[in-house]
Amino acid sequence: MSASASESPKSFHYEFETLKGYFAQSEDSTDDSNFDFIKEEFGLLERKYEIDTDAEKEQGQWRRFENLVRDLNKKSGEGESVKVLFLGRHGQGFHNVAESKYGTKAWNCYWAMLDGADGAIWSDALLTEVGQGQARDVNGLWQALLPKGIPPPETYYISPLTRTIETADLSFKGLDLPHDKQYRPYIKELAREALGVHTCDRRKTASHILKAFPHITLEPNFSEPDVLWEADYREPRSARQYRLSRLLDDIFENDDGVFLSLTSHSGAIRSILAAIGHRTFELQTGGVIPVLVKARRVEGPRRKPPKEPSSAPPKCREPPVGV
Numbered sequence: 300m301s302a303s304a305s306e307s308p309k310s311f312h313y314e315f316e317t318l319k320g321y322f323a324q325s326e327d328s329t330d331d332s333n334f335d336f337i338k339e340e341f342g343l344l345e346r347k348y349e350i351d352t353d354a355e356k357e358q359g360q361w362r363r364f365e366n367l368v369r370d371l372n373k374k375s376g377e378g379e380s381v382k383v384l385f386l387g388r389h390g391q392g393f394h395n396v397a398e399s400k401y402g403t404k405a406w407n408c409y410w411a412m413l414d415g416a417d418g419a420i421w422s423d424a425l426l427t428e429v430g431q432g433q434a435r436d437v438n439g440l441w442q443a444l445l446p447k448g449i450p451p452p453e454t455y456y457i458s459p460l461t462r463t464i465e466t467a468d469l470s471f472k473g474l475d476l477p478h479d480k481q482y483r484p485y486i487k488e489l490a491r492e493a494l495g496v497h498t499c500d501r502r503k504t505a506s507h508i509l510k511a512f513p514h515i516t517l518e519p520n521f522s523e524p525d526v527l528w529e530a531d532y533r534e535p536r537s538a539r540q541y542r543l544s545r546l547l548d549d550i551f552e553n554d555d556g557v558f559l560s561l562t563s564h565s566g567a568i569r570s571i572l573a574a575i576g577h578r579t580f581e582l583q584t585g586g587v588i589p590v591l592v593k594a595r596r597v598e599g600p601r602r603k604p605p606k607e608p609s610s611a612p613p614k615c616r617e618p619p620v621g622v
Contacts, residue, residue, distance in 0.1 A: 312601035313548050315575040318591040324580050331580045337440050341589050362448035378596035387562045389466040390430025390585040394421035394499035409615040411497040422498040426465045433585025434469035441474050451480045453556030458490040458563045459502045464512050467562040484515045489546040492564035494527050494534040496611045501528040533611035537604040543570040551594045
């Protein structure tokens with residue numbers, strides 16, 4: 300595994316496709332506003348697969364699904380591969396509470412630029428007790444499904460923001476995992492939320508992150524200061540889409556694993572779903588969506604979009620009233 304936040308264009312990129320018919324969340328008929336991924340056990344559909352044998356039919360849905368995915372990989376053509384990504388949104392953070400308290404319009408034009416207010420801190424926000432509970436619920440789901448044959452992640456990718464590291468720790472620590480698939484969090488700079496303006500999306504220094512979470516691994520070339528966050532420029536959607544697509548390029552190029560976990564943010568996951576041709580599917584804080592993705596390596600660099608104006612609204616000079 301390797302990657303950095305470098306803007307150097309690579310001589311290749313990947314084209315992605317969501318393979319439908321395996322997870323309920325990928326189906327157009329599934330209502331994302333009331334879908335309970337815990338109750339639905341990550342949404343894996345009960346069905347037969349073409350490769351099922353009489354012996355495999357007794358193995359359970361998750362084991363048969365793993366057999367199918369690995370068989371798809373074996374049959375993939377040159378430059379093609381298939382992976383299952385467990386995309387997890389961090390649990391509720393103090394910035395989520397603040398946005399609800401002040402309202403989205405006021406949050407975006409005033410409060411999000413502050414480090415905190417009214418006794419709360421949301422710069423590189425921590426999880427609330429509710430958010431911690433949401434992550435523990437995910438841990439409980441993994442505990443319940445591991446004996447049923449769900450394949451544990453082979454790599455645990457995480458955004459460098461504190462709330463995502465906390466979420467991944469609470470989601471995966473303490474699980475009875477195979478010796479060769481232990482929880483080893485790997486930090487990826489490009490897995491972050493939209494960059495700039497909002498202090499909740501400004502990460503701490505590399506040395507601070509390592510001191511707070513000594514069990515993590517930072518990717519190569521991870522800078523000491525946050526060089527991506529700008530106080531006066533909010534990353535537009537097109538730039539975020541390009542950044543998250545580059546993250547996928549890196550993962551599919553350098554990680555031979557098939558079942559991977561990525562703990563990130565709502566906007567980042569929204570961009571990933573768009574990049575892989577998945578339907579829009581909104582996640583609540585703490586939500587997880589698995590996707591079966593087919594990738595094909597294409598020669599030539601990924602097209603970088605032109606720089607657009609900041610996506611942040613004009614700043615308010617004082618706290619807005621009644622908005």
